[in-house]
Amino acid sequence: MKIKKVTKAVFPVAGMGTRFLPATKSIPKEIMTLVDRPLIQYAIDEARAAGIKEFIFVTSRGKSALEDYFDHSPELESALRKAGKDQLLEVLKDTNMDSGAIAYVRQNRAMGLGHAVWCARRLIGNEPFAVLLPDDVIAAEKPCLQQMVEAYEQTGGNMVAAMEVPPHMASAYGVLDVAEDMGSILQVKGMVEKPKADEAPSNLAVIGRYILTPKIMTNLNKMKQGAGGEIQLTDAIAEEAATPGKVFGFRFRGQRYDCGSKAGFLQATVAFGLSRPDLRDEFGSYLQDLMALQRAAQ
Numbered sequence: 001m002k003i004k005k006v007t008k009a010v011f012p013v014a015g016m017g018t019r020f021l022p023a024t025k026s027i028p029k030e031i032m033t034l035v036d037r038p039l040i041q042y043a044i045d046e047a048r049a050a051g052i053k054e055f056i057f058v059t060s061r062g063k064s065a066l067e068d069y070f071d072h073s074p075e076l077e078s079a080l081r082k083a084g085k086d087q088l089l090e091v092l093k094d095t096n097m098d099s100g101a102i103a104y105v106r107q108n109r110a111m112g113l114g115h116a117v118w119c120a121r122r123l124i125g126n127e128p129f130a131v132l133l134p135d136d137v138i139a140a141e142k143p144c145l146q147q148m149v150e151a152y153e154q155t156g157g158n159m160v161a162a163m164e165v166p167p168h169m170a171s172a173y174g175v176l177d178v179a180e181d182m183g184s185i186l187q188v189k190g191m192v193e194k195p196k197a198d199e200a201p202s203n204l205a206v207i208g209r210y211i212l213t214p215k216i217m218t219n220l221n222k223m224k225q226g227a228g229g230e231i232q233l234t235d236a237i238a239e240e241a242a243t244p245g246k247v248f249g250f251r252f253r254g255q256r257y258d259c260g261s262k263a264g265f266l267q268a269t270v271a272f273g274l275s276r277p278d279l280r281d282e283f284g285s286y287l288q289d290l291m292a293l294q295r296a297a298q
């Protein structure tokens with residue numbers, strides 16, 4: 001079987017980000033900054049490392065800061081050049097996208113993740129594609145999507161990133177029903193979005209990285225409402241899982257941070273801050289002092 005290369009990725013960024021109100025009243029969640037780079041930059045870098053060439057953003061009203069972020073900024077670049085700030089010019093390079101490499105489609109109503117992905121159907125056509133949720137930030141030696149692309153080249157079909165969660169947390173995620181556990185790759189026979197605590201088929205939760213076949217778009221065409229009245233991507237993938245060899249889970253190697261939640265965002269900020277050579281010492285000793293002060297106060 002010849003497996004088509006994955007060169008397109010969809011970034012659904014049309015959600016309202018209500019958990020970060022009031023900040024998200026005027027700032028898209030994906031522009032919020034982890035150390036010194038917006039969340040979306042981490043997702044774009046991961047996609048590039050995995051060989052993605054076409055970047056499709058599903059946006060909504062109020063997200064223009066995202067479009068500007070990936071555009072050239074002639075005034076800023078010329079000011080930096082004049083000031084001899086070559087290092088900063090280099091940093092800006094990652095934010096520039098080639099003409100035509102990036103496309104924007106609108107989701108005019110937040111009807112769920114499945115609906116957001118479906119909005120990109122014409123740009124996807126008849127090709128496999130990746131989906132990356134920028135609020136899931138993954139620290140990994142080899143970027144998560146690259147690990148998945150390598151696994152997908154062996155399996156074909158649809159592949160979702162999976163992570164073990166404590167049983168009481170499963171109802172916050174899409175959960176896998178596993179037919180066969182092959183180590184890092186799992187054969188999946190079903191998926192349930194936000195199951196009730198005692199009805200989760202496993203403790204393997206789906207997180208925001210997917211490689212999908214165009215058939216998922218056909219399934220999404222049905223516009224079937226699922227959990228929370230939303231059109232769920234999980235349901236469209238689950239439809240395929242009834243046939244063996246069509247859906248796989250992938251246990252990625254790395255640490256995932258849920259930057260869509262306040263606690264997750266703060267954890268990521270600490271972890272990424274401490275992993276940066278230019279910040280590690282100062283920030284690390286500040287955290288140690290803070291902990292010592294707290295212990296003394298107890």
Ligand code: UTP
Pocket residue numbers: 012013014015016017018019020029058107109110111112113115116133134135260
């Ligand atoms: P979330 O469930 O985190 O929703 O969406 P949200 O609106 O971003 O945030 P909260 O829960 O209100 O705080 C997961 C991903 O799916 C996208 C979001 O932008 C996010 O990247 N999404 C969700 C859409 O693009 N459209 C939708 O209708 C729903």
